[in-house]
Amino acid sequence: MNFFDETSPDRINETLMRFLYGRILLREELPFSDEELRDSAAVRSAGVLRVNGRFVCNRCENNEQQLFASFSCFRCKRESCHYCRHCIMMGRVSECSELFEASSEHETWPVHNSSLSWEGTLSPWQAKGSEAILDAIDKKGELLIWAVCGAGKTEILFRGIEKALTLGERICIATPRTDVVLELAPRIKDVFPEVKVSALYGGSEEKDCPGQIIISTTHQLYRFKQAFNTVIVDEVDAFPYSYEQTLQNAVKKAARTNALFIYLTATPDKKLKKRAETGKLQHVKIPRRFHGRPLPVPKFKSSWNWHKELKKGKLPKPILNWLRTLQETDRSGFLFIPSIKLLETFLPSIQNIFPSAESVHSEDPNRKEKVLRFRNKEIKLLVTTTILERGVTVPKLDVAVLGAEEDIFTESALVQIAGRAGRKADDTNGSVTFFHHVKSEAMNRAVRQINLMNKEGGK
Amino acid sequence: MSRCLYCFTPYAFPLSWESLFNLHTDNGLCEECSEKLEEINGDICEMCGRPFSLFPEQYRQENTCNDCVRWESDIVWTGILAGNRSLYVYNPFMQEMLSKYKYRGDAELAKVFYNTARKMYKKEFQKHILVPIPLSEERHLERGFNQSLLIAEGMGPVHNVLIRTSHEQKQSKKNRAERMNMENKPFEAVEDVSGKKVLLIDDVYTTGSTIRQAAKTLRDAGASSVSSLTLAR
Ligand SMILES: [Zn+2]
Numbered sequence: 001m002n003f004f005d006e007t008s009p010d011r012i013n014e015t016l017m018r019f020l021y022g023r024i025l026l027r028e029e030l031p032f033s034d035e036e037l038r039d040s041a042a043v044r045s046a047g048v049l050r051v052n053g054r055f056v057c058n059r060c061e062n063n064e065q066q067l068f069a070s071f072s073c074f075r076c077k078r079e080s081c082h083y084c085r086h087c088i089m090m091g092r093v094s095e096c097s098e099l100f101e102a103s104s105e106h107e108t109w110p111v112h113n114s115s116l117s118w119e120g121t122l123s124p125w126q127a128k129g130s131e132a133i134l135d136a137i138d139k140k141g142e143l144l145i146w147a148v149c150g151a152g153k154t155e156i157l158f159r160g161i162e163k164a165l166t167l168g169e170r171i172c173i174a175t176p177r178t179d180v181v182l183e184l185a186p187r188i189k190d191v192f193p194e195v196k197v198s199a200l201y202g203g204s205e206e207k208d209c210p211g212q213i214i215i216s217t218t219h220q221l222y223r224f225k226q227a228f229n230t231v232i233v234d235e236v237d238a239f240p241y242s243y244e245q246t247l248q249n250a251v252k253k254a255a256r257t258n259a260l261f262i263y264l265t266a267t268p269d270k271k272l273k274k275r276a277e278t279g280k281l282q283h284v285k286i287p288r289r290f291h292g293r294p295l296p297v298p299k300f301k302s303s304w305n306w307h308k309e310l311k312k313g314k315l316p317k318p319i320l321n322w323l324r325t326l327q328e329t330d331r332s333g334f335l336f337i338p339s340i341k342l343l344e345t346f347l348p349s350i351q352n353i354f355p356s357a358e359s360v361h362s363e364d365p366n367r368k369e370k371v372l373r374f375r376n377k378e379i380k381l382l383v384t385t386t387i388l389e390r391g392v393t394v395p396k397l398d399v400a401v402l403g404a405e406e407d408i409f410t411e412s413a414l415v416q417i418a419g420r421a422g423r424k425a426d427d428t429n430g431s432v433t434f435f436h437h438v439k440s441e442a443m444n445r446a447v448r449q450i451n452l453m454n455k456e457g458g459k
Numbered sequence: 460m461s462r463c464l465y466c467f468t469p470y471a472f473p474l475s476w477e478s479l480f481n482l483h484t485d486n487g488l489c490e491e492c493s494e495k496l497e498e499i500n501g502d503i504c505e506m507c508g509r510p511f512s513l514f515p516e517q518y519r520q521e522n523t524c525n526d527c528v529r530w531e532s533d534i535v536w537t538g539i540l541a542g543n544r545s546l547y548v549y550n551p552f553m554q555e556m557l558s559k560y561k562y563r564g565d566a567e568l569a570k571v572f573y574n575t576a577r578k579m580y581k582k583e584f585q586k587h588i589l590v591p592i593p594l595s596e597e598r599h600l601e602r603g604f605n606q607s608l609l610i611a612e613g614m615g616p617v618h619n620v621l622i623r624t625s626h627e628q629k630q631s632k633k634n635r636a637e638r639m640n641m642e643n644k645p646f647e648a649v650e651d652v653s654g655k656k657v658l659l660i661d662d663v664y665t666t667g668s669t670i671r672q673a674a675k676t677l678r679d680a681g682a683s684s685v686s687s688l689t690l691a692r
Pocket residue numbers: 057058059060061062084085086087088093
């Protein structure tokens with residue numbers, strides 16, 4: 001056998017296995033011929049399984065029967081060929097689909113000694129989080145990092161990732177939003193210049209074997225199996241309702257046996273909180289922002305009958321005052337309102353007195369462009385629904401919520417909204433105002449939470 | 460509690476006056492998704508069914524749009540298609556929905572359209588036989604199902620009269636002259652439809668040329684009239 005022959009069967013098998021290690025892919029996703037697949041060590045299985053009369057998707061592990069449907073299939077000629085609707089956005093997995101996988105047992109990744117190229121320093125609180133991660137890399141298991149908005153959670157991860165790389169491990173950072181993948185990937189590439197880092201999201205073009213560090217939307221994890229030694233799940237509480245359980249399964253499936261799971265969040269849900277508080281889940285709190293200043297505490301302002309006033313086309317007095325005050329400063333404003341419908345009726349009356357105000361919502365096709373103009377201070381006031389509560393950071397920012405008592409503003413949404421203000425080291429005093437007709441329990445809990453964090457951070 | 464066919468959110472059907480009197484056609488969607496669908500009604504081009512409210516007045520000649528006037532003034536095409544009706548505006552949501560249905564292959568989404576399509580069928584096209592636009596063998600295998608056939612099956616008994624003679628080329632990649640050309644016929648009729656009124660079923664009416672090509676083939680095979688119904692326009 002010629003060792004250098006790229007087309008020799010062994011060579012092809014090696015390329016194929018490299019491509020497949022740690023993944024579970026549809027036939028259509030494999031750029032290899034049927035013969036090459038047949039001669040390889042890849043393991044094939046059916047796309048949809050029947051276990052005790054119930055369907056299970058072999059890719060995303062969905063077993064909710066309502067999310068299986070069937071059609072008369074032209075491929076397999078079955079009258080009803082069942083398929084999984086849960087992971088359909090990644091290509092259909094049906095009873096006649098074949099999935100291919102390769103056990104990652106024999107897969108090795110390069111060992112990198114001191115691969116971190118970062119000159120920054122950690123705040124004392126960040127250092128605490130970083131220590132906890134270093135420790136967990138040895139011990140494996142689970143770790144919750146409960147870090148306030150603006151704690152600087154990315155830097156907290158650096159040393160831990162560096163350590164995992166010295167062990168030749170493979171790491172994944174999973175986040176619910178594509179925006180975050182796009183923001184995070186270049187930063188990680190920057191500080192680990194010698195490591196292969198891949199960004200995966202819906203529509204990303206990664207035809208290659210993915211790298212040793214993967215930055216991915218959580219959905220892309222469905223295509224992985226026993227791949228990672230460490231999975232870092234960002235904004236673990238932010239998953240849409242219907243995905244919760246399956247995404248958790250996907251995270252587990254993507255990890256190797258004896259892996260480390262790190263959960264990052266500023267607003268853990270009840271379940272996580274309980275597990276942390278009863279000692280069942282190892283956790284570390286980072287109650288202070290990286291710049292060392294406490295979180296701005298929301299002020300409650302009564303805006304009696306704001307709903308009726310808006311219907312009459314009038315701006316409630318308290319809001320009007322807030323807008324006027326903002327106008328006289330060089331600060332930017334974020335105004336949250338409960339629904340897209342209200343946004344539409346409400347915007348013209350705001351623009352009457354505030355011509356440079358703009359609105360943005362989740363389905364706005366110009367969303368990216370508007371957020372950019374807001375960051376560049378071309379838009380002074382952005383009126384929005386809850387979609388921007390996470391992620392957007394602007395210097396010199398005041399934040400207000402109109403109708404803070406509405407159901408859509410949950411405790412964690414309000415904490416996240418409040419967390420937009422005062423993030424920059426040179427302006428830590430942004431104001432947060434909740435305008436309300438009545439006070440909700442969520443509003444009270446959000447403020448209690450913020451006060452508690454400030455108290456703990458003051459120690 | 461059922462789940463929205465599109466976004467999977469559990470929802471309860473709102474008990475309103477509309478639903479009590481069954482004015483609202485159940486489409487299996489939650490309220491939020493339902494609102495994003497724009498039903499076509501009101502002032503439309505009497506030929507292709509496109510809503511006049513959505514395009515400039517100068518593209519209109521009385522009750523017909525300019526596109527249709529052009530088709531009808533070409534002697535090859537005069538009177539070939541009796542008319543088209545479409546259910547929904549091809550807005551961004553409808554584009555997303557149809558792309559999930561066709562390209563991701565989520566066959567279940569056909570159910571969103573069953574009731575509305577059936578209603579339109581009964582109201583406008585009584586005594587027509589249902590003929591779906593076919594896919595080529597290659598495309599059919601790739602997709603696993605024919606999106607137009609699935610819709611037609613939801614409306615009534617289907618007659619698979621047409622087959623593709625060649626692999627379909629994207630209509631949008633051809634220029635207008637090529638689209639209007641009848642030289643290389645894309646369809647063939649495999650059943651006699653003499654004296655029958657035919658209703659063609661397709662997912663989207665864009666240029667109208669696929670549907671007219673199919674209509675021409677059916678007219679040549681004896682159909683007394685050919686109309687079409689599409690999900691989007
Ligand atoms: Zn699935």
